[in-house]
Amino acid sequence: MRTLVVLPTYQEAENIEEVLGRVRRAVPDADVLVVDDGSPDGTADLAEAVGARLGGVSVLRRPGKAGLGSAYRAGFAVGLREGYEALVEMDSDLSHDPDALPQLLAALDGGADLVIGSRYVPGGAIPNWATHRLLLSRWGNRYAATVLGLPVRDATAGFRAYRATMLARIPLRGVRADGYAFQIEMAYAVARRGGTIVEVPIAFTDRVRGTSKMSGRIVVEAMLLVTWWGVRDRILRRAPDVA
């Protein structure tokens, strides 16, 4: 499958060279698109320089920080326009191991519409997370699965491969959420369209360099949106445009 790996970056100068090298080695036939939001630390320039050396890497420069979900929507739009058959999303801070990419793509080849690199299926792991973050993530995932009837253990995971034909059926402009909610909304959108979702176990290693951009606002956004989608779809029974 013609594959595009979308790497969103904000202030990842310390990680970009290593992640690009490892992605290119893990899936040499795939192309890579870095979506950078004007990182003041020069991530985009570095990505361009490293990309010119490695080949198969392009950089989409955006003027300012617009959020993770918005960066993926922009990257997916490019991928769909250019006719890629598989679109991958992953963090650029090495918390997602590029060596797991072939496994994700194999599951897509096997017929899945969305493959999630999952921390919460047997074999999945998060070796170095603080207990409070683990509890929040587990609770959030249970809440989303219950409220939405979503048959996914790790709906907030950000390591994924989408079949382009499925992604093309989701009106991305209508997807508003960011952060965790973006991931849940997209999984829910695939499930509502009858898509096949497969979870493959991965180890999520918290970043060693740089800082997370997640915030309390993103957690609250996810909780409120999931609650609203549940009310809208299960109580009001209104067919939504997107998810």
Ligand SMILES: Nc1nc2c(ncn2[C@@H]2O[C@H](COP(=O)(O)OP(=O)(O)O[C@H]3O[C@H](CO)[C@@H](O)[C@H](O)[C@@H]3O)[C@@H](O)[C@H]2O)c(=O)[nH]1
């Ligand atoms: N272009 C762009 N990139 C961004 C932005 N915000 C974050 N990123 C990039 O998106 C990736 C993830 O950002 P982090 O801030 O490190 O996220 P996290 O807290 O580790 O969250 C990860 O795990 C969550 C589940 O636990 C996931 O829900 C989430 O999608 C992500 O994978 C990194 O490559 C970061 O540079 C933004 O506004 N714009």
